Amino acid sequence: MTVADLKPGDRAVIKGWLTDSPPIRLMELGILPGTAIEVVRFAPLGDPIDIKVRGYHLSIRKEDASQIVLIDSFSA
Amino acid sequence: MAVSQSHSSSRRVALIGNPNVGKTTVFNLLTGMRQKVGNYPGVTVEKKTGRMEGDVPVEIIDLPGSYSLSPKSLDERIAYDVLSGHLAGEPRPDLVVCVVDASNLERNLYLVSQVLDLGIPTIVGLNMMDAAEEAGLSIDIPLLSERLGVPVLPMSASRNDGIGKLKYQIRKEELAPVLDRQWTLMSAVEVEVPALIEVLATEAPKVPERQRFIEVLQCLTSDTMLDYWTKWAPEFQKAVQAVRSRLQENKVPYQQAEVIGRYGWLSPLVAQVVTRKKDPGAASVSDRIDSVVTHRVFGPLLFALLLLLIFQAVFSWATPLMDVIEHGVVLLGSLARDFFPASMATDLLVDGVISGVGNVVVFLPQILLLFFFLGLMEDTGYMARSAFIMDRLMSRVGLGGGSVVPLLSSFACAIPGIMAARTLANPRDRLITIMVAPLMSCSARLPVYTLFIAAFLPTGTVLGLITFQGLAMFSMYLLGTVMAFVASLVLKKIVFKGETSFFAMELPPYRMPRFKQIFWRMIDRSKAFVIRAGKIIFGMSIVLWGLARFPVxxxxxxxxxxxxxxxxxxxxxxxxxxxxxxxxxxxxxxxxxxxxxxxxxxxxxxxxxxxxxSFIGMIGHGLEPVMRPLGFDWKISAGIVSAFAAREVIISALATIYSVGDVDEDSPLLREKLKADRYPNGDPVYTPLVAVSLLVFFVLALQCMSTLAIAKRETNSWKWPAVMWLYMTGLAYLFSLIVYQGGTALGWG
CATH class of the missing domain: 1.10.287 (Helix Hairpins)
Incomplete structure (x- = not known):
């Protein structure tokens, strides 16, 4: 499951990235393995997404969100 | 060598912080109006410095807002270069003031931890304490200061709280040295560091000892920084290269080592320092505003209404002021004619100098109004929401949501539109936006559209509702917009191909606008326009006057x-x-x-x-063979050349050529003269097809030296304005050619 699969109001914890070279900028903004993330809302046309991470709101596109893998809630 | 040292007696203080933390407010409060704006040599990044009042001279350098010192954009590269003393003529600062958002401490401290690694004495300005308190956060400031090893000053710059203490701390005689690095990289990377520091120290001994670690780290993670050392320390560069390949082979994610290491130190630190008094799940005021402002239905509606308001303001509220300025210029000219004897010098003064200044000043009402609204949108945090709402639509044409406002502003005038593109963080999006903005039909094209549509296109209605002439006017606007989208797609695919970008935009909490800040920025932008672009527009006005006046x-x-x-x-x-x-x-x-x-x-x-x-006439005659396939005779060609100063000039130029004296676009006299004009063989010079061809030419051609001047200022090179002029003129020629030749072939001529 990735961040792109979440619905508004869902919370999850990040496991890692699908790609070997994740965008460092997103990591610098605080999106790291072990970080808690909440999807707040989608933009009116469904993209981008408003997520809450480390206490602030960040907007990312679904395309990038689909690269961020989540920890399976059952095994967490 | 690459590291400049400070020689002057005045204390150099660099101000740095994430975007949206109130850094500019702090800068303004520290320096008042004693500010200077320039460019860093050879790049588009604006250099803002200011002096702080007092016995000890203090120079404050306002660095571009940055999330990180590992350069991802030109802005961040400059921030790092200034702090590390990499720029010639820019000595390493004596002190760094890091402005951080207290309500968003963890991400803000990431940049602070990078600054600390430079080894320069540092002060942390813990700004937005009011917002943090509102959010129910309590921060143990003494503990934070102890853990970071630097003074931490709480403040609320928007209320002018805590600035006095910051000033005192900046002026302090003794600057406390910072602590040694308190965090570590993943061990596989950490073990490589000492040897690399050794190589750097031998080859580039001028790099201060405390700065060596971060230089090594930057080279490990950033290709641009690695390239930088190819020139200054080739052995070091090779050594880093070798370490990189070794780590790559062993599958060590070394590019991520810095981020993981720093957050590994900061996360527990923040957990210790910050206590939450409120339930973090409770919706804040900002969240509640957002549920309306970014609502599926209300969001776009609200945005459309706001745009309509801005459009209305820039389009019509500015008009009376612009009329006053235009009349003032005419009045000043006639006063000068009365006062000075009729001579060449008087002509130069009135038609060259005074009207040249007028050409610059006349844009000020639109620029001021637009920047008032842009300031309001940015200051409240709405700008980020507008980009959030529009991003999906704009991404289809290769742009992002942030380009909507600059492009729509360009309907009024491309100059404030191009200046508004500064709000775009992504340099590629910003450049594409600047390049296509002049295709949006600006208000200067309107008089030209009016004259030719009214004179040559049939009256009557379509489906009994819309007038044919109204439809023609609408088509002009539509053509420009569609071409702007096509051009941005092409630019993205061809000029910037292969450059991947991703989108990450902070949605800052809503804030009450501070009108003082907005006012300051309106002044700032207007000054930038008048001083930088004004010089070029003024010079060109005089050249064009000379071309129309000589030879006598x-x-x-x-x-x-x-x-x-x-x-x-x-x-x-x-x-x-x-x-x-x-x-x-x-x-x-x-x-x-x-x-x-x-x-x-x-x-x-x-x-x-x-x-x-005159020269203009000669150029018109000279161009006639090239312009005839578009249906233009020498008079239209000469008009087009003189309209290079500004599009609406074609009307007064045609009026002069047709000897009807001073008229405006609604003059029936000029219309009749145009309609009556014949070629020697008796064919009319203007047919409806010629008019359409000319209209299309005006939609697409870049006939505005002010736009070129501002594009030169904003991109800091003549290359982009030159490309802009060439592609737009090419498009104009091509489309007019298709219209005229196609129309003639179909027998519409």
Whole structure:
């Protein structure tokens, strides 16, 4: 499951990235393995997404969100 | 060598912080109006410095807002280069003030931890304490200061709280050194560091000892920084390269080592320092506003309404002011003509200098109004929401949501539109936006559209509802917009191909606008326009005046005799009136009135003759063979050349060429003259097809030196304005050619 699969109001914890070279900028903004993330809302046309991470709101596109893998809630 | 050292006696203080943390407010409060704006040599990044009042001279350098010192953009590269002393003529600062958002501490401290690794004395300005308190956060400031090893000053810059203490701390005689690095990289990377520091120290001994670690780290993670050392320390560069390949082979994610290491230190630190008094799940005021503002239905609706308001303001509220300025310029010109004797110098003063200044100042009302609204949107946090709402639509044409406002502003005028593109963080998006903005039909095209549509396109309605002429006007706007989208797609695919970008935009909490800040920025932007672009516009105005004025041709014998006859008639009339007992003054006045029309038409005919034989006229004749396939004769060509100063100039240029004196676009006289004009073989010069071809040319061509001047300023090079002019002129020629030749082939000519 990735961040792109979440619905508004869902919370999850990040496991890692699908790609070997994740965008460092997103990591610098605080999106790291072990970080808690909440999807707040989608933009009116469904993209981008408003997520809450480390206490602030960040907007990312679904395309990038689909690269961020989540920890399976059952095994967490 | 690469590291500049400080020599001057004044203390150099660098101000740095994430975007949206109130850094500019702090800068303004520290320096007041004692600010200077320039550019860093060779790059588009704006350099802002200011002086702080007091006994000890303090120079404050406002660095561009940055999330990180590992450069991802030109702005961040400059921030790192200034802090590390990599720029020639920019010595390493003596002190760094890091402005951080107290309500968003963890991410903000990431940048602080990077600054600490430079080894420069540092102060942390813990800004937005009010917002943090509102959010129910309590911060143990003494503990934070102890853990970071630097002074931490709580403040709320928007309320002017805590600035006094910051000033005091900046002026302090002794600057406390910072602690040694308190965090570590993943061990596989950490073990490589000491040897690399050794190589760097030997090869580039001028790099301060405390700075060596971060230089090594930057090279490990960033290719641009690695390239930088190829010149200054090739052995070091090779050593880093070797370490990189070794780590790559062993599958060590070394690019991520810095981020993981720093957050590994910061996360527990923040957990220790910050206590939450409120339930973090509770919706904040900002969240509640967002549920309306970014709502599926209300969001776009609200945005559309706001745009309509801005559009209305820039389009029509600015008009009275612009009229006042235009009339003022005309008045000033006629006063000058009354005051100075008629001469070449007076002509230069009135038609060159005064109207040149007028060409610059006339844009100020639009620029001020637009930047008022942009300031309001940015200051409240709405700008980020507008980009959030529009991003999906704009991404289809290769742009992002942030380009909507600059492009729509360009409907009023491309100059404030191009300046508004500064709000875009992604340099590629910003450049594409600048490049396509002049395709949006600006208000200067409107008089040209009005004249030619009213004169040559049929009246009547389509489906009994929309007038044909209205539809034509709408088509002009549509054509420009569609071409702007096409151009941005092409630019993205061809010029910037292969550059991947991703989108990450902070949605800062809503805030009350601070009008003082907005006012400051309106002044700042206007100054930038007047001083930088103004010089070029002013110079070009004088050149164009010279082209239209020289060479001064001798009037043809017929013209000379017409004037002589009029002069004779004048003196005969004056004499006869005087013989009837009128004084000489009275007689001259009466005769002057009676013959005003005669002289007006003589003057107009002479100006028409002079302009035909001026350089502009020659260029028009010279261009005729090239322009004929578009349906344009030499007069239109000359008009187009003179309209290079500004599009609306074509109307007064045509009026001069057609010898009708000063008129505006609604003048029936000019319309009739245009309609009556014939080629020697009797064909009309203007047919509806020629008019459409000319309209299309005006939609697409870049005939505005002010746009070129501002594009030069914003991109800091002549390359992009040159590309802009060439592609737009090419498009204009091509489309006019298709319209005219296609139309002629179909028998519409």
């Amino acid at each position: 041709a001798d009037l043809s014998p017929e013209m000379a005799s017409v004037r002589m006859e009029a002069d004779q008639a004048y003196s005969v009339q004056v004499d006869s009136l005087m013989s009837l007992g009128k004084s000489q003054t009275e007689a001259s006045e009466l005769t002057g009135k009676a013959m005003a029309a005669t002289y007006h038409s003589i003057n107009a005919a002479e100006s028409g003759y002079l302009i035909e034989h």
